[in-house]
Amino acid sequence: MTPILETRKLNKSFGAVTAAKDLNVKIGKGEIVGVIGANGAGKTTFINMVTGYLPPTSGEILMDGRPILGLAPRAITRSGLARSFQVAQLFPELTVLDNLVIALAAAESPHPSFLKPLHTKARVAKAEEILGEFKVGAYRDARVTAVPQGSRKLIDIAMAMIGNPKMLLLDEPTSGVSVDEKGDLMDTVMAAVHHHGLTVLFVEHDMDVVRRYVSRILAFYSGEIIADGPPDAVLADARVRELVTGHSDHKGAEQKGADHKSAEHAAAQQGSSVA
């Protein structure tokens, strides 16, 4: 079967830094793929390249067997490959409903008219349906700035799904979300993903989340994929334990390593350091 997403010998260099090295990836329809790797391993670079935000140095990218390299991000989204970002891309001063209505109008036409009313009955009804599906209906009339981080992430992901994509790429859907909220957030996202029959690839630093939701892991290290397979096999891989999740011979150390990476990552995002 033709993969929904395929990259062939995808490379990206930033000067002397190799952020992607000969990445050959095939994602099949319906797969739920977790992308893991330490800070700077090349995870976001990979997502940015396949969604058109970053031109590769060389290589090919195919969606449903058709080349998409060189297309603008919006054209790639329209072809069925949608994404979310590490930081939710919402209009912070507008209400949640306004944000969804704008996204719906943009999905209907690449050049929505400013002269026609945005809040049509159909769009408001659709927005309310989406808010219900993502369990954020309580924030319908709240400004985005007043919405908790986890719900903001859900709204952002809901908006990525508005154009009925075939595949979703989520860059750290649980980053900045409390440990208590992560499970509910991912349960809600995955319920929607299964309901709409989507293929998903998401970057995640929390190995508990990865283990629970994915059927396959791609482990990145220094721009390369060092392991690709079912979660149990990849997380037990010696190189992954050493270079990604943190290696120790003690029982449970793999998780401790993962927790440390999460802490390191959170600290890096905040410009501080982890001892």
Ligand SMILES: Nc1ncnc2c1ncn2[C@@H]1O[C@H](COP(=O)(O)OP(=O)(O)OP(=O)(O)O)[C@@H](O)[C@H]1O
């Ligand atoms: N615009 C850029 N200019 C220069 N170097 C970059 C740029 N973007 C990424 N890099 C470098 O490329 C490498 C891969 O970065 P990337 O952001 O893809 O890593 P990552 O795995 O997503 O990390 P994180 O978990 O911190 O988000 C890093 O060495 C990074 O410093």
